[in-house]
Amino acid sequence: MNGQVPGAQPHLIPPPVPVTTTTSSGNLLQEWPKIGLTLIHEFISPAEEQEMITAFHAISPLNSADAKKRISQHFGHHFDYTTFGIDESKHSPVPSYIMNFLDRLPVDTEGKERGRKPDQFTVQYYPPGAGIPPHVDTHSMFGEALYSLSFGSGVPMIFRMSGENEARKLRLPKRSLQEPVGADGKPVEEKGNKVDGVAVHPAWELMLPARSLLVMRGASRYGYTHGIRPRKTDVVDGTTVRRDGRYSITMRSIRRGKEIGCDCLFPGVCDARVRQEQEARERLRQCERVETQ
Ligand SMILES: O=C(O)CCC(=O)C(=O)O
Numbered sequence: 331m332n333g334q335v336p337g338a339q340p341h342l343i344p345p346p347v348p349v350t351t352t353t354s355s356g357n358l359l360q361e362w363p364k365i366g367l368t369l370i371h372e373f374i375s376p377a378e379e380q381e382m383i384t385a386f387h388a389i390s391p392l393n394s395a396d397a398k399k400r401i402s403q404h405f406g407h408h409f410d411y412t413t414f415g416i417d418e419s420k421h422s423p424v425p426s427y428i429m430n431f432l433d434r435l436p437v438d439t440e441g442k443e444r445g446r447k448p449d450q451f452t453v454q455y456y457p458p459g460a461g462i463p464p465h466v467d468t469h470s471m472f473g474e475a476l477y478s479l480s481f482g483s484g485v486p487m488i489f490r491m492s493g494e495n496e497a498r499k500l501r502l503p504k505r506s507l508q509e510p511v512g513a514d515g516k517p518v519e520e521k522g523n524k525v526d527g528v529a530v531h532p533a534w535e536l537m538l539p540a541r542s543l544l545v546m547r548g549a550s551r552y553g554y555t556h557g558i559r560p561r562k563t564d565v566v567d568g569t570t571v572r573r574d575g576r577y578s579i580t581m582r583s584i585r586r587g588k589e590i591g592c593d594c595l596f597p598g599v600c601d602a603r604v605r606q607e608q609e610a611r612e613r614l615r616q617c618e619r620v621e622t623q
């Protein structure tokens with residue numbers, strides 16, 4: 331025995347307490363206004379959910395070869411998970427099962443992104459055991475609001491206020507989405523409040539139930555990492571439960587032309603700032619080259 335309570339997750343703190351109300355259609359609405367996070371329960375009906383699952387597998391039938399891997403389908407402009415940016419050369423028409431709920435999405439009613447709807451959609455299937463490493467979606471290329479619709483089954487999403495560790499990773503020459511792995515190939519576990527020897531903020535998990543819509547804005551969008559641990563079981567309210575296959579639709583709006591860029595309060599994890607730093611270093615290098623000639 332290592333003295334741990336079965337089901338305890340020592341690396342996690344309890345999530346912040348939400349403001350809980352109901353939507354105009356009577357569904358549970360949880361909000362964390364300080365960090366710009368919203369979770370709308372039962373955003374789609376079970377019938378819509380079933381239609382989405384059927385449509386997904388009409389394109390990507392499940393076979394045992396990919397039983398362990400996350401499968402992605404892209405609609406609108408394709409999202410590139412290696413750069414976390416957009417591939418302008420690839421575009422696929424948006425299916426009707428997405429168009430049908432677009433008008434129901436909550437959009438900004440004021441400010442420079444007023445009325446802005448997503449135009450880039452990534453539908454994913456996560457078999458039990460699959461996850462997505464903690465990341466911050468690219469700031470410069472997408473509008474503020476990020477949406478994630480869960481269906482098929484629920485999953486806990488892990489959130490962590492970014493810090494030195496995340497800023498360092500974003501500045502590595504070959505940025506990778508992979509979680510750091512140890513010699514045994516397993517994700518590096520946290521030791522106390524350190525990952526890889528670097529101090530990190532505490533993390534917390536939020537259960538995203540099937541048919542719920544998560545909206546990330548503000549700090550939760552720009553300053554927190556989000557991810558899904560690659561596990562076959564989850565601890566929900568202290569009880570270990572088996573994971574089922576989960577689907578999600580991530581929705582973003584593409585910034586173009588002069589809109590591209592970011593002036594958020596989180597320069598450590600802002601790709602626009604990283605680019606500026608690289609450009610400044612390049613200018614300095616050129617000046618030094620001229621001086622030594
Ligand atoms: O599956 C999800 O809910 C989130 C996926 C995600 O974070 C992403 O596609 O950037």
Ligand SMILES: [Fe+2]
Nearest residue numbers: 465466467556
């Ligand atoms: Fe993401």
